[in-house]
Amino acid sequence: MRLYLRTYQFASLLGVWITLLVCGGSAALARSPAKDSPRQVGATDAGQPIMAAELDELTRAFADRYVGLLASTCDALKKDNPDPMQRREAQVLMLNCATNVYDIASNADAFTRMLDLLVVTTLVSQVWIDDDRVAEVFAGREELLIRALHHSRVEAWALAAQVLRPEQLDLMDYLLWDWRRHNPDMVRVSFVRFSNFAIGRGKSANSEVLAASGLYANVGRAGQAVAETRLLTERMFYMLKRMPTLLRWQVEAIKDDTLATTEVGNGLTDFHRLTEQVEQLPKNVAAERQAILTALTEANGVVTSLGQTSNSLNEMLKTADGLIARYDGVDRKLSRPFDIREYTEAVKELAVAVGKMNDMLKSSNELLGSSEWDRRIQQVSQSADERIKMAAEQSQRVVHDTFWRVYAALSFLFVMLILCLAAAFMLMRRLIKRVVSNTAGLRSEGDHTADHEAGPATNARSAGRKGISE
Amino acid sequence: MTHLHLIVVIALVCAVLVGCSSSPVIDGRGARDQVADKVDIARLDAEGDANGTRVLSDVLPPYEPVASLSGKITSIGESTTTNLVARVAAEFRRMYPDVTLQVIASPISIGPSALLEGRADLVPMSRPLTPEEVQSFTKKYGYPPTEIKVAADALAIYVEKGNSVPGLTLGQLDGIFSQTQRRSGSSIEKWGQLGLTGEWIDRPITLYGYGPDDGANQIFQQRVLDGGAFRLSLRVEGGGSSIVQGVAADPGAIGFASIFFTCKRVRVVELAGADGRFYAPTEENVRNRRYPLSRFLYVCVNKPPRQPLGGPAAEFLRFLLSREGQQIVAAGGNIPLDAATVEQGRHTLAE
Numbered sequence: 102m103r104l105y106l107r108t109y110q111f112a113s114l115l116g117v118w119i120t121l122l123v124c125g126g127s128a129a130l131a132r133s134p135a136k137d138s139p140r141q142v143g144a145t146d147a148g149q150p151i152m153a154a155e156l157d158e159l160t161r162a163f164a165d166r167y168v169g170l171l172a173s174t175c176d177a178l179k180k181d182n183p184d185p186m187q188r189r190e191a192q193v194l195m196l197n198c199a200t201n202v203y204d205i206a207s208n209a210d211a212f213t214r215m216l217d218l219l220v221v222t223t224l225v226s227q228v229w230i231d232d233d234r235v236a237e238v239f240a241g242r243e244e245l246l247i248r249a250l251h252h253s254r255v256e257a258w259a260l261a262a263q264v265l266r267p268e269q270l271d272l273m274d275y276l277l278w279d280w281r282r283h284n285p286d287m288v289r290v291s292f293v294r295f296s297n298f299a300i301g302r303g304k305s306a307n308s309e310v311l312a313a314s315g316l317y318a319n320v321g322r323a324g325q326a327v328a329e330t331r332l333l334t335e336r337m338f339y340m341l342k343r344m345p346t347l348l349r350w351q352v353e354a355i356k357d358d359t360l361a362t363t364e365v366g367n368g369l370t371d372f373h374r375l376t377e378q379v380e381q382l383p384k385n386v387a388a389e390r391q392a393i394l395t396a397l398t399e400a401n402g403v404v405t406s407l408g409q410t411s412n413s414l415n416e417m418l419k420t421a422d423g424l425i426a427r428y429d430g431v432d433r434k435l436s437r438p439f440d441i442r443e444y445t446e447a448v449k450e451l452a453v454a455v456g457k458m459n460d461m462l463k464s465s466n467e468l469l470g471s472s473e474w475d476r477r478i479q480q481v482s483q484s485a486d487e488r489i490k491m492a493a494e495q496s497q498r499v500v501h502d503t504f505w506r507v508y509a510a511l512s513f514l515f516v517m518l519i520l521c522l523a524a525a526f527m528l529m530r531r532l533i534k535r536v537v538s539n540t541a542g543l544r545s546e547g548d549h550t551a552d553h554e555a556g557p558a559t560n561a562r563s564a565g566r567k568g569i570s571e
Numbered sequence: 572m573t574h575l576h577l578i579v580v581i582a583l584v585c586a587v588l589v590g591c592s593s594s595p596v597i598d599g600r601g602a603r604d605q606v607a608d609k610v611d612i613a614r615l616d617a618e619g620d621a622n623g624t625r626v627l628s629d630v631l632p633p634y635e636p637v638a639s640l641s642g643k644i645t646s647i648g649e650s651t652t653t654n655l656v657a658r659v660a661a662e663f664r665r666m667y668p669d670v671t672l673q674v675i676a677s678p679i680s681i682g683p684s685a686l687l688e689g690r691a692d693l694v695p696m697s698r699p700l701t702p703e704e705v706q707s708f709t710k711k712y713g714y715p716p717t718e719i720k721v722a723a724d725a726l727a728i729y730v731e732k733g734n735s736v737p738g739l740t741l742g743q744l745d746g747i748f749s750q751t752q753r754r755s756g757s758s759i760e761k762w763g764q765l766g767l768t769g770e771w772i773d774r775p776i777t778l779y780g781y782g783p784d785d786g787a788n789q790i791f792q793q794r795v796l797d798g799g800a801f802r803l804s805l806r807v808e809g810g811g812s813s814i815v816q817g818v819a820a821d822p823g824a825i826g827f828a829s830i831f832f833t834c835k836r837v838r839v840v841e842l843a844g845a846d847g848r849f850y851a852p853t854e855e856n857v858r859n860r861r862y863p864l865s866r867f868l869y870v871c872v873n874k875p876p877r878q879p880l881g882g883p884a885a886e887f888l889r890f891l892l893s894r895e896g897q898q899i900v901a902a903g904g905n906i907p908l909d910a911a912t913v914e915q916g917r918h919t920l921a922e
Contacts, residue, residue: 230819231834251820258809267784268676271650274810278832
């Protein structure tokens with residue numbers, strides 16, 4: 102209901118606009134005196150009229166400039182950009198705008214074409230600049246796009262100013278702004294046309310004026326049919342000439358879409374992670390070697406410390422022997438009398454200590470010379486070898502799996518590319534055949550028009566319609 | 572088959588019930604209620620709130636429709652106010668389908684002459700009539716034209732969102748926009764002159780605004796430039812949104828346009844009021860006229876003194892100056908009038 106009411110209000114504004122349009126800018130059309138005189142579609146501020154043929158050229162040239170500027174801007178946005186989402190957005194923006202602007206530019210009615218170009222360029226610039234979508238999507242790279250879109254909008258309005266009066270432009274500006282206010286979430290606006298604003302408006306205001314003025318009244322139905330077919334043919338050739346570019350961009354968009362999907366993104370993340378692991382492999386092996394060397398060094402340290410203990414024990418034994426010798430060589434006259442109990446106790450203590458030390462030395466020597474020590478060393482060595490081998494195997498597996506996935510993805514993309522190109526080629530061939538046959542049919546029927554005007558005209562129109570429907 | 576019949580019967584019963592519940596009430600309710608249904612007050616309230624403009628629906632008088640109305644209304648006037656009139660006209664047509672309402676936008680100078688020549692019943696204006704326009708009308712009719720305020724508005728000063736200029740005085744604005752500098756006496760051409768530092772010091776100021784035929788241009792020239800001349804470097808755009816986008820796309824830019832056109836990539840600068848304090852163009856500051864570039868939108872009519880305005884044009888204005896009319900004003904993004912101004916307008920129409 103709300104939508105209906107808004108649409109109703111909008112339609113009312115549009116009615117005002119169309120009234121202006123009919124009364125003002127395109128009024129000259131209704132007053133066109135002769136069929137061969139150039140059609141005047143508006144007046145500039147300086148009062149200089151602009152002819153339909155001129156507007157024809159201007160709008161098509163603008164369309165090509167707009168697409169060219171946007172394409173170079175989006176290419177710049179994509180260049181060296183590591184973010185797949187940004188690359189995809191840039192590609193989609195370029196593709197959508199180019200497709201729709203070419204579609205508009207191939208419209209037969211120059212006036213409608215100009216209005217549609219004005220609508221698309223304005224709405225696209227409002228979405229990206231005014232609503233600051235450019236900062237959300239292309240953070241840090243927004244300047245290029247802002248400059249391109251604003252420049253295009255200014256150019257489109259300058260073009261419109263050659264046809265519309267200032268108050269018409271002001272009202273159009275308000276109309277578009279109001280539409281944007283009521284559709285704030287719509288970001289793909291290049292599909293919007295001026296005719297979308299109208300309810301039940303089958304033809305452009307310009308066409309209505311043309312029909313009402315009776316401009317074609319003396320041309321005859323056959324002539325009208327031929328003109329319609331000629332326009333259709335022109336439109337087809339216009340689109341066909343630009344189709345390869347659009348097709349190439351479409352394929353690029355598919356590629357960017359594929360790369361930006363979550364699954365492929367995860368795969369790429371895995372790929373990056375595994376690649377990093379492969380790169381880390383030599384470092385890991387070096388670390389393993391370093392660990393083994395450290396372990397061996399520590400083992401050597403134990404042996405060395407055992408040797409040192411042995412030496413210190415030997416020293417102790419020497420000391421003990423010295424002590425005993427001292428007791429043996431003591432001057433009994435200068436000291437207290439020899440006590441056999443002290444000597445016995447000392448000898449006993451030293452004997453125990455020496456025995457312990459000898460046992461320790463013995464066990465150490467046994468350990469170093471034993472097969473158990475060799476076995477442990479072998480275990481350490483074997484473990485290190487296994488770890489190195491395992492790391493190498495894992496790395497190889499990672500590399501194999503990753504490259505297999507990459508090959509599969511590339512194969513899939515190539516197959517898709519070939520299918521797309523084949524389909525496009527077939528479509529183009531079919532379209533060209535139809536256009537050529539229709540044009541040839543019209544020419545042959547046009548020869549009979551002088552004698553049988555109504556019949557061939559009907560056939561030509563039906564042929565043209567067939568072309569459209571197909 | 573039996574199930575099918577059952578489903579069809581249930582569907583029919585439901586349809587009848589729904590149809591009965593939603594059929595128009597034609598009993599004791601008056602025309603006012605039915606019109607209120609058509610105007611959809613709740614929707615307009617919601618839209619007004621959604622647009623951040625609280626409508627004074629509790630204090631404004633509700634519209635009381637007449638039993639039947641027919642005739643033709645022609646509105647010729649400036650585009651900003653014509654946009655508003657066209658929105659209200661859409662609802663008015665729904666209430667009174669027998670009224671033909673023709674709304675035409677024109678340059679601002681065309682409206683007063685159309686009123687003078689009797690070609691227009693309503694003349695939407697975005698500024699008051701000039702003394703010359705009033706004089707011409709008075710010379711022909713013996714009384715001045717009647718100006719009815721229908722909405723409030725503010726000329727906002729926009730800069731790019733990264734611009735940190737805190738607030739501006741009218742004197743500074745004159746130094747920025749004027750080549751004659753009648754108010755300030757000094758020229759301001761770089762952002763550093765306004766206190767900005769760093770990369771902004773030497774950044775030149777780019778100007779955006781309306782053309783000389785627009786009411787906003789004339790108001791700005793009168794109130795800020797003191798009647799002086801705009802700099803030749805002023806970039807004239809075709810409409811308010813074009814001005815605002817020009818500012819949004821240029822970090823060094825400053826422009827003036829209706830507050831209606833504000834967007835995310837620009838910042839609205841506060842202006843110093845008569846008391847020296849800075850005010851943003853909020854609804855409140857516009858209503859109480861603290862914001863120095865507040866303005867009214869008008870509809871001018873040809874009404875002899877001491878004779879109430881009659882016909883469909885008067886009814887249209889009564890609707891516009893009602894609760895429902897002002898709700899449409901708010902829903903469209905404009906600032907509705909306060910109760911006193913509405914009452915003043917209604918009184919002017921009736922006296």
